[in-house]
Amino acid sequence: MSTVWGEGADSLIFFPLTFYGVLPDDELPLMMLSQLVLKTVYEIIVLPVTIRVVNWVKVYEGEDVYDNGVSYNIFAVFRKNKQNTSETNK
Numbered sequence: 545m546s547t548v549w550g551e552g553a554d555s556l557i558f559f560p561l562t563f564y565g566v567l568p569d570d571e572l573p574l575m576m577l578s579q580l581v582l583k584t585v586y587e588i589i590v591l592p593v594t595i596r597v598v599n600w601v602k603v604y605e606g607e608d609v610y611d612n613g614v615s616y617n618i619f620a621v622f623r624k625n626k627q628n629t630s631e632t633n634k
Contacts, residue, residue, distance in 0.1 A: 547587045551580045 555576040563572055602608045
């Protein structure tokens with residue numbers, strides 16, 4: 545799903561910047577949609593290869609990183625900073 549959103553954002557930003565005035569206005573949306581579909585299909589096709597390469601690199605390097613005990617909640621970050629500030633002021 546992130547690929548679709550990323551490719552969509554890429555299309556919305558860069559296609560008009562690159563092709564506005566070069567391509568007819570009625571062709572630009574079709575080009576944007578075609579690019580979105582083709583890149584997404586490509587990502588789906590090469591996903592098994594990507595997974596194998598990543599797993600091989602992890603085994604070769606002997607490293608695998610997990611985010612155990614890490615919170616990506618933005619509100620938790622503010623709470624943690626507030627606690628650290630109050631502990632520093634004591």
